[in-house]
Amino acid sequence: MIEEKFDAIVVGAGMSGNAAAYTMASQGLNVLQLERGEYPGSKNVQGAIMYANMLEKIIPDFRDDAPLERHLVEQRLWIMDDTSHTGIHYRSDDFNEAKPNRYTIIRAQFDKWFSRKVREAGATVLCETTVTELVRDTKDKVIGVRTDRTGGEILADVVVLAEGVSGLLGTRARLREMPKPKSVALAVKEMHFLPEEVIEQRFGLKAGEGCVIEAVGTISRSMAGLGFLYTNKESISLGIGCLVSDFASMMESPYVILDALKSHPSIRPLIAGSEVKEYAAHLIPEGGYKAIPQLFGDGWVVVGDAAQLNNAVHREGSNLAMTSGRIAAEAIVQVKSRTRPMTKQNLALYKTMLEKSFVIKDLKKYKDMPALLHTNSQNFFTTYPQLMSQAAQNFMRVDGTPKIDKEKATTAAFIKARSRWGLVSDVVRLAFAWR
Numbered sequence: 001m002i003e004e005k006f007d008a009i010v011v012g013a014g015m016s017g018n019a020a021a022y023t024m025a026s027q028g029l030n031v032l033q034l035e036r037g038e039y040p041g042s043k044n045v046q047g048a049i050m051y052a053n054m055l056e057k058i059i060p061d062f063r064d065d066a067p068l069e070r071h072l073v074e075q076r077l078w079i080m081d082d083t084s085h086t087g088i089h090y091r092s093d094d095f096n097e098a099k100p101n102r103y104t105i106i107r108a109q110f111d112k113w114f115s116r117k118v119r120e121a122g123a124t125v126l127c128e129t130t131v132t133e134l135v136r137d138t139k140d141k142v143i144g145v146r147t148d149r150t151g152g153e154i155l156a157d158v159v160v161l162a163e164g165v166s167g168l169l170g171t172r173a174r175l176r177e178m179p180k181p182k183s184v185a186l187a188v189k190e191m192h193f194l195p196e197e198v199i200e201q202r203f204g205l206k207a208g209e210g211c212v213i214e215a216v217g218t219i220s221r222s223m224a225g226l227g228f229l230y231t232n233k234e235s236i237s238l239g240i241g242c243l244v245s246d247f248a249s250m251m252e253s254p255y256v257i258l259d260a261l262k263s264h265p266s267i268r269p270l271i272a273g274s275e276v277k278e279y280a281a282h283l284i285p286e287g288g289y290k291a292i293p294q295l296f297g298d299g300w301v302v303v304g305d306a307a308q309l310n311n312a313v314h315r316e317g318s319n320l321a322m323t324s325g326r327i328a329a330e331a332i333v334q335v336k337s338r339t340r341p342m343t344k345q346n347l348a349l350y351k352t353m354l355e356k357s358f359v360i361k362d363l364k365k366y367k368d369m370p371a372l373l374h375t376n377s378q379n380f381f382t383t384y385p386q387l388m389s390q391a392a393q394n395f396m397r398v399d400g401t402p403k404i405d406k407e408k409a410t411t412a413a414f415i416k417a418r419s420r421w422g423l424v425s426d427v428v429r430l431a432f433a434w435r
C-alpha cells in the first residue's frame with residue numbers, strides 16, 4: 001500500500017482525467033493519477049477533432065509543443081446513398097488564423113503529451129495500474145481506491161472518476177447504471193497512411209490545412225450512425241459508428257459496414273493507394289442529456305465520457321471531457337481552499353458550475369434529438385438520403401422532361417415514401433428536437 005494520502009486520485013488518463021489532474025496539480029494539490037494502459041493514450045480512440053478553446057482554458061500556450069496534425073479549414077457534411085453523396089461544404093480562409101479553432105490530432109501522441117504536462121505540473125502518474133474498486137469508510141464515503149497492484153490500497157480526500165464510457169468501476173460501485181445499448185454507439189476506425197502531399201492534393205489543401213467529412217445515409221444500413229473521414233498530416237482517419245442496440249437488432253457487423261464505406265465510390269478515390277496501419281473500435285456515449293448519471297457524491301465526482309457527457313448531435317466529446325475535468329478540478333480546489341470536507345453537499349459545487357457551462361447547456365438544448373434519430377433511423381438514415389439523391393439527379397439530368405414534371409415527380413416520390421402526414425410530422429418533430 002502507498003502510505004501517503006493524496007488530496008485527489010484521478011482514475012484514467014484520457015482527456016477528462018488529464019484536464020482534471022493538470023488543473024488540480026497546477027493549483028498545488030497533491031494528485032495521483034492512475035491509468036490502466038501501458039502509457040496514456042494507448043487505450044484511447046478518437047476521430048479525432050480537438051477543440052482548441054477548451055484546451056486553451058487549461059494550457060493556454062499548448063500550440064508551442066502539442067502534437068497537432070492539421071488545423072481545419074474545411075468541413076463537408078455528406079448525405080449518402082449507395083452511389084452518391086449530396087453535400088454541404090464549408091471552407092474559409094478565416095480558419096487560417098494565428099490561433100486556429102480546431103485541429104486533427106492522434107490520441108496516442110496527444111495523450112502522451114498531455115500526460116507529460118500533468119507530470120510537469122506536479123502530479124504523480126502511474127500507468128499499467130487498473131483501479132479495481134473504490135474504498136469506502138463506514139459511512140459509505142469514498143476514501144480511496146484499490147488497484148490490481150499488490151497491496152494496492154491508496155487513500156485520498158476525493159476520487160475523480162475519468163475512466164471513460166464503459167465506466168466499469170463506477171458501475172461496480174453502484175454509483176451509476178451500466179450504459180444501455182441504445183445510448184452508446186460502437187465506432188470502428190482505420191488509419192490510412194498516405195504521403196503528406198497526396199493528402200493535400202486530394203483535398204485541395206495547403207501545408208498544415210485540414211479537411212473533415214462527416215456523412216450519414218445508407219452507409220449505416222438504416223441504423224442510427226455516422227461515418228467520418230479526418231485528414232491528419234500523413235494519414236486519413238476513416239470510420240463509422242452506429243448504436244450498439246441497432247447492431248444487435250439488425251445483426252450487422254461493424255467491420256462489414258466499414259468495408260462498405262471504404263469501397264463507396266465517393267470515398268474510395270480519397271484513400272486509394274493508402275496503407276492501413278491501425279484499426280480500433282470504441283464506444284461513444286450517445287444518450288445525451290437524459291443519460292447523464294449522478295455527477296457527484298460523498299468523496300467522488302465523475303467526468304467526461306464516464307458521465308456520458310458527449311454531444312452526439314454535434315459530434316463533440318473531447319471538449320466536454322476536458323471542460324468537465326477542468327470544472328470538477330476547480331470545484332475540488334475551491335472546496336479544499338475553504339478547508340471543507342469532500343462531502344456530497346460540498347462537491348455539489350461541481351454540478352452547479354457545470355450547469356453554467358456550455359456542456360450542460362448544449363446537452364439540454366438537444367435533449368430530444370438522440371431519441372428522435374434513434375427511433376426513426378430508417379427514415380433519417382435511408383429513406384430521406386435516397387430521396388435526396390433521386391431529387392438531385394432528377395434535376396441535374398437534362399433529358400427534355402419539362403421542369404414542372406420533374407418537380408411533380410420529386411414531390412410524388414417524397415409523398416409515396418413517407419405520405420404527406422409522415423413528412424409534416426418528421427419536419428415538426430425535427431424542429432422541436434432542434435429548438
Ligand SMILES: Cc1cc2nc3c(=O)[nH]c(=O)nc-3n(C[C@H](O)[C@H](O)[C@H](O)COP(=O)(O)OP(=O)(O)OC[C@H]3O[C@@H](n4cnc5c(N)ncnc54)[C@H](O)[C@@H]3O)c2cc1C
Nearest residue numbers: 012014015016036046047049131164187304305317318321
Ligand atoms: C471513433 C471515435 C471518434 C471520436 N471522435 C471525436 C472527435 O472527433 N472529437 C471529439 O471531441 N470527440 C470524439 N470522440 C469522443 C472522445 O474520444 C471522447 O469523448 C473522449 O475521449 C472522452 O475522454 P475521457 O477522458 O472521458 O475518456 P477516455 O479518453 O476514454 O479515457 C479514459 C481513460 O481511463 C482509463 N481507464 C479506464 N478504466 C480504468 C481503470 N479502472 N483504472 C485505470 N484507468 C482506467 C482508460 O484506459 C483511458 O485511458 C470520438 C470517440 C470515438 C470512439
